Amino acid sequence: MPRFGGNSNYFRDFASRTGDRMMLKMEHYLDIYPRLVGHLRGQDISFLEIGVYKGGSIPMWKGYFGPSAHLTFLDIDPACLQLALPGTTVEIGDQSDPDFLSRMADRRGPFDLIIDDGGHHMDQQITSFNALWPRLNDGGLYIVEDTHTSYWPGFGGGFREPASFMEFxxxxxxxxxxxxxxxxxxxxxxxxxxxxxxxxxYDSMVVIEKHMKEAPISIAALDGQVRCSRKMLQVRGRKSIF
Ligand SMILES: C[S@@+](CC[C@H](N)C(=O)[O-])C[C@H]1O[C@@H](n2cnc3c(N)ncnc32)[C@H](O)[C@@H]1O
Structure with missing residues (x-):
């Protein structure tokens, strides 16, 4: 049986001192999280995780982000309601229902960080992304976990399956x-x-960063002078823009 190890960090330490709430994550996520979301620690952010299960990740994220963060957790199972901790909210509904997601985001969004750790079926991941991407703030991250299900027929996936989240x-x-x-x-x-x-x-995780931007420009920097241009893109890129 493989053993739990690696260099200590908040997430690894948390995993090794959980109480009666089971948390389900891939081990290597524990090393990716600090690099991905460390800049949001202690900030006044709005966070959403889809998928509560036994509620183990609720104290993990609460402890990591601190008291200024607004934390929402969503699950289809009404039993998860009782797993909310002070300062956190649990919403009950179906992640493949865009109308529900829209109403939930009206109440709790917009978000700086969204993690989809829900049912992991292709239609759930794609529907949730399409419904919630507009509810992600500029600079925010949309994280889809366990994307290895894109290769599992039982989840609607398969190698190069056009309907898989990985192909999406x-x-x-x-x-x-x-x-x-x-x-x-x-x-x-x-x-x-x-x-x-x-x-x-990443292995089993896709992260999409929101960055609202104008059409790109290229620069030529010389002798401390910076010249901006879209000439190259005018020639080779989309004529209707550049
Ligand atoms: C992998 S578990 C969540 C694990 C949890 N995030 C953790 O870190 O311990 C997946 C959860 O997704 C929920 N789920 C499954 N289908 C769903 C759907 N259509 N909408 C919302 N939640 C769903 C399940 O009820 C289950 O609790």
Missing amino acids: AKDLIDRMHSWYTDQDDAFPLHPLAAEIGSIRF
Whole structure:
């Protein structure tokens, strides 16, 4: 049986001193979290995690972010209501219901950080992303966990399965770059080009960063002078923009 180890950090320490609330995470997430969300620690942020189960992650995030954070946890199972801790809110509903997500976000959003650790089915992950991405603040992170289910037929996945979340996430890479082409028919400009700053693929985790931006410019810097231009993009990119 593999053993729990690694360098100590808040999340590893938390995992090794949990009480009667089970927490379910992949071990390597515990080393990714500090790098991903460390800048939000102690801040007045709005946080949403989809998927409560036995409630183990509620004290983990509460302890990490501190008393200024507004923490919401969502699950389809009404039994999770009783797992809310002081200063946290548990919402009950279906992550594959956009109307529910919209009403919930009206009450609790917009968010700086959204983690989807819910049912992990393809339709759930994609529907939740589409409904909640507009409710993520500029500079915020949208994290989808356990994306290995994209390779599991029982979750609607499979290798290069077009309906999988992994293929959806790969498609976001193209959307983010849709400034840089003039293939209007095959590859139209997508609004997400102006909204996505980065897409990170970790083992079993996809992180999409919101960064609202203008059409990109290139710079030529010399002798302390910086010249900005869109000339190269005018020639090679989408004519309708540059
Ligand atoms: C992996 S567990 C959550 C683990 C928890 N985040 C933790 O770190 O310990 C998944 C949870 O997602 C919930 N879930 C499944 N389908 C859902 C749906 N359609 N909408 C909302 N929650 C759902 C399940 O009830 C279950 O409690």
